[in-house]
Amino acid sequence: MFKVSNGWNFWEGQLEMARPNEDGIYEFDFLIEHALTMTTLQKDKITPIIDYSPDELFWTKRDSDFHSKCNKNETILNGTEKIEKMDHLLSTLLQWDGKHQKVITINGKSPGDPIVVPLGAKVIIRIRNHLFTQAITLHMHGMKMQNRWWNDGVPYIQQCPISPGSVYTYNFIADSPGTHWYHASKCGTSQGTRSILGISSSDKPSRLPLTNFAMKKGKNMLLRLANGAFEESFYIWIEEHQFWIVAADGSYVRPKQFDSLLIHPGERYDLLIVAQKNPQRNLFRMIFETFDRFMGNITTGEDRINVGLANLIYEGVQPKLSRPNTDDVDWNHKKCTKESNCAILNCPHIDFISRPLNYTCIAIDQLENAELPLSDDANIFESKNYSENQFSEMMLNSMPTFNRWFYKMPKELPFFNQGPLERIATKCDAKKCDRSKEDCHCFHHYEFRLGTIVQITAATSMNMLHPFHLHGTKFYVMKIGKMEPKYLLNPDIKCADKHCIEMKWSNISYYNGNVPLLKKNPTLRDTVMIPHMGYVMIRFRATNPGWFFAHCHLLFHHMNGMAFAFKVDVASGVSKIPKPPSNFPKNCGFYDGGEGWERDEDQQQNAMNYFLICLTGLSVLSNLDAFRQQSVGIRGRLMCGNQPLKNTQVKLWNKNTLGSDDQLSSFTTDNQGNFELQGGVGQMTKMNVHFKIYHDCDDGIKPCQRKVNFGVPDHYVERSAQTKKWSSSFRMRNAVASIEEMND
Structure with missing residues (x-):
C-alpha cells in the first residue's frame, strides 16, 4: 500500500499505522496555514524559491537578498546527485506542477499526511487555523460519523466555521473501514488539493x-x-x-x-x-x-x-x-x-x-459487493410497493441545481434553532419564487424518518455529469439508466413539467419502490456519477440520526448551489438526534436579540429610555441620507468566439462584508447575446457590485458550465434610484468578447 508524497521524495513510501497515545487514542494536530509551492523550509525559517530546469536537470535556489542581482540563483542539485541527497535537500519542497502559487497546507504539507488507524479507533484531530482571513472546516469524506454528526464538517449545518486564530477539535470513532480522504468543506479553502502534473508528449x-x-x-x-x-x-x-x-x-x-x-x-x-x-x-x-x-x-x-x-x-x-x-x-x-x-x-x-x-x-453497477448484505438491509434490494411508513422516495433533476433550488446556507445550526426554521433560513417556496424564471436561493433540505428505506433517483436532463456525494451513510447503487440515442432522455424518466424543473418516472407503477431490474448484490458507495441524459438510483436505510449534507462534488457546481441538507430523526415524539457536548460552539454569529426580559419596573423604564434614544439617533441618520438608494447598470453583448452567447444567465450582486449578499438583477441573454441589468439597494456604505456570467462556452479549460465573476468599478455606482452611467467593457478569454460601454 502506497501513499502520495506530501513534500518531495524520489520514492513513494508505504502506508504506516499510526501510534495511539497512552490512553489508546489516535491524536493528530493540524496546523493550517498558507505556503508557496516550489519553496523549501530551512532551519532559519527562511523559505527560498526553488526552480527546476528539465533541460539541465538542475535544481536552483533564488537569492532572497533584495540587494542582489536580478535572477541570481544558486545550483543546489544536479542530475548526478544521489537520491539520498535529493531527498534531504528537497524534503520540505511543495512541488505540485512546478509553478509558484499560494496554497493552503496542513503542517507545511499539501496534501496533508495520511491517517491510518484501526477500525473502531478513537480519533482526535485538533485544528489550529493560522490562515489570514479564511474560516475553515474539515470533512472526513467517507466516514459515517455514526451518532456523532457534528464532527462531519459541513459549515452552518454541523458546525460553525473555524475562524482564523481559533482552535477546534474533531473527536470521532473510525467507524468506516477502507480508503477515505479528508478535505476542506468550506468553499474558498480548497487550494490544498494537489493537481495532477500536466505535460505534453513533446516533453521529455x-x-x-x-x-x-x-x-x-x-x-x-x-x-x-x-x-x-x-x-x-x-x-x-x-x-x-x-x-x-x-x-x-x-x-x-x-x-x-x-x-x-x-x-x-x-x-x-x-x-x-x-x-x-x-x-x-x-x-x-x-x-x-x-x-x-x-x-x-x-x-x-x-x-x-x-x-x-x-x-x-x-x-x-x-x-x-x-x-x-x-x-x-x-x-x-x-x-x-x-x-x-x-x-x-x-x-x-x-x-x-x-x-x-x-x-x-x-458501468460501476456491474461491480458486486464482496460481502453478503446485513440482515437489516436484505429487503432494500426488492422491487415492490413499500408501505409509506417504511419507504421515502426522492426524484432529483441535477441541472443546473437539484430541482432548480439554489442551496443557501442557514445563518445558524438548525439543530439548535428553537423557533421556526424561517428565523435562521430562507424557505424554499415555489409560490414565492418561480424556478422557471429566476434563481431561487433557499435552504434546500429534506427530512427522512429514522429506520426507513430512502430511495433517491438523481437524473440530469442536460449534457452534464455530476459526481453525487452523500454524507453520513453508505448507499447501494441499485440501477443506472444511461442515455439511449433514439431518446432525448433515458425512457424510464421524463420531465415533470414543461420547464423540466423536476423529473418523474415515465411508468407510474415504478413509484414506491416497484422499479424493475434492480441489482441483486449492489456495491456500497458514498459517491456516484450521475450520467448525462440518464439517471442513477440509490437506496440506503436511514439509521444515522442527525443533520447531514448531499452535493455535487464538482467545486463550481457546489458553489453554485447544487446541494441539499437532510435530517434523519423520528417523525414524532422525543428526538433521537444525539446532542453535541455541552461546550460545543453553536453560535455562528447570528443573534436576533434573544431572551432576557425579566427586569424590575425601573430596569424596564431605563431600557425603554435607552431604546428611545437609539431610535432618535437612527432617525437622524436617516435624515442625513446615510441609507440613500444606490443603483448600478450594465448592458452589452456576450460572444463565444465569433458566435453570440445566447440563453446565458447573467447577474448583478452586491457583496456585503457582513450578512448575506444582495442579488440586484438577473437576466438571460437573447439570441444575439444581448443583455441589460439594472438594480440597487439602500445602504450606508457604497455597494460592492459584482457581475457574474454563468456560461457554457468552451474556454479551453473545461467545456461545461462555468461561473465568471467581474468586479464593477466603484464610479459606476450612483447615489440615486435611476441609473445614468452604464459600466464599461469586460473581457474573458475565448468565451466573452466584450461588453461595450453605453452611456445615457
Whole structure:
C-alpha cells in the first residue's frame, strides 16, 4: 500500500499505522496555514524559491537578498546527485506542477499526511487555523460519523466555521473501514488539493521529477486512489499491466480485472496491480488522462496534451538495452485492439463504438459487493410497493441545481434553532419564487424518518455529469439508466413539467419502490456519477440520526448551489438526534436579540429610555441620507468566439462584508447575446457590485458550465434610484468578447 508524497521524495513510501497515545487514542494536530509551492523550509525559517530546469536537470535556489542581482540563483542539485541527497535537500519542497502559487497546507504539507488507524479507533484531530482571513472546516469524506454528526464538517449545518486564530477539535470513532480522504468543506479553502502534473508528449518525461513507485518481481502492489480534483475525472493506465479493482469508496467488491479506470471527483478505488514475474525492462509508465479529452473531438498521439505520468520501477531489474530512450510512452495504448478491446471501468456515458478507440465501457453497477448484505438491509434490494411508513422516495433533476433550488446556507445550526426554521433560513417556496424564471436561493433540505428505506433517483436532463456525494451513510447503487440515442432522455424518466424543473418516472407503477431490474448484490458507495441524459438510483436505510449534507462534488457546481441538507430523526415524539457536548460552539454569529426580559419596573423604564434614544439617533441618520438608494447598470453583448452567447444567465450582486449578499438583477441573454441589468439597494456604505456570467462556452479549460465573476468599478455606482452611467467593457478569454460601454 502506497501513499502520495506530501513534500518531495524520489520514492513513494508505504502506508504506516499510526501510534495511539497512552490512553489508546489516535491524536493528530493540524496546523493550517498558507505556503508557496516550489519553496523549501530551512532551519532559519527562511523559505527560498526553488526552480527546476528539465533541460539541465538542475535544481536552483533564488537569492532572497533584495540587494542582489536580478535572477541570481544558486545550483543546489544536479542530475548526478544521489537520491539520498535529493531527498534531504528537497524534503520540505511543495512541488505540485512546478509553478509558484499560494496554497493552503496542513503542517507545511499539501496534501496533508495520511491517517491510518484501526477500525473502531478513537480519533482526535485538533485544528489550529493560522490562515489570514479564511474560516475553515474539515470533512472526513467517507466516514459515517455514526451518532456523532457534528464532527462531519459541513459549515452552518454541523458546525460553525473555524475562524482564523481559533482552535477546534474533531473527536470521532473510525467507524468506516477502507480508503477515505479528508478535505476542506468550506468553499474558498480548497487550494490544498494537489493537481495532477500536466505535460505534453513533446516533453521529455525522463527529465521531469515524476512520482516513482517501487515494484518487486512477482509481488503485487495495492494502490489506494482518491480523486481530490476540483472538477476533473481521470483515466488511469499502466503500461503492460492489468489490475484488479478490489474496493470502491472503502467497501470491498468482488475483484474484477480491468485495463483502465475512470475515477471521478470524490471517488476512491483500491487497485491490486499484478506484478510481472520476469519483466523485460525496469520502467513502466502510469498514464493519467483527463476525462475532458472525450468531451469534444477525439484526439490521439502527438496531439494529446491533457495527461500526467508516474513511474512504476522494478527493483533489481536492469534497463533493457534495446530501449535506452526512457522518454517512450505508450500514449495510444497499443494493447487495445479491435480483436481485444480494453475494458474500462466507470465510464458514465461514452459510446466508444462510434469513436476510433478499441475500448469497452463497464458501468460501476456491474461491480458486486464482496460481502453478503446485513440482515437489516436484505429487503432494500426488492422491487415492490413499500408501505409509506417504511419507504421515502426522492426524484432529483441535477441541472443546473437539484430541482432548480439554489442551496443557501442557514445563518445558524438548525439543530439548535428553537423557533421556526424561517428565523435562521430562507424557505424554499415555489409560490414565492418561480424556478422557471429566476434563481431561487433557499435552504434546500429534506427530512427522512429514522429506520426507513430512502430511495433517491438523481437524473440530469442536460449534457452534464455530476459526481453525487452523500454524507453520513453508505448507499447501494441499485440501477443506472444511461442515455439511449433514439431518446432525448433515458425512457424510464421524463420531465415533470414543461420547464423540466423536476423529473418523474415515465411508468407510474415504478413509484414506491416497484422499479424493475434492480441489482441483486449492489456495491456500497458514498459517491456516484450521475450520467448525462440518464439517471442513477440509490437506496440506503436511514439509521444515522442527525443533520447531514448531499452535493455535487464538482467545486463550481457546489458553489453554485447544487446541494441539499437532510435530517434523519423520528417523525414524532422525543428526538433521537444525539446532542453535541455541552461546550460545543453553536453560535455562528447570528443573534436576533434573544431572551432576557425579566427586569424590575425601573430596569424596564431605563431600557425603554435607552431604546428611545437609539431610535432618535437612527432617525437622524436617516435624515442625513446615510441609507440613500444606490443603483448600478450594465448592458452589452456576450460572444463565444465569433458566435453570440445566447440563453446565458447573467447577474448583478452586491457583496456585503457582513450578512448575506444582495442579488440586484438577473437576466438571460437573447439570441444575439444581448443583455441589460439594472438594480440597487439602500445602504450606508457604497455597494460592492459584482457581475457574474454563468456560461457554457468552451474556454479551453473545461467545456461545461462555468461561473465568471467581474468586479464593477466603484464610479459606476450612483447615489440615486435611476441609473445614468452604464459600466464599461469586460473581457474573458475565448468565451466573452466584450461588453461595450453605453452611456445615457
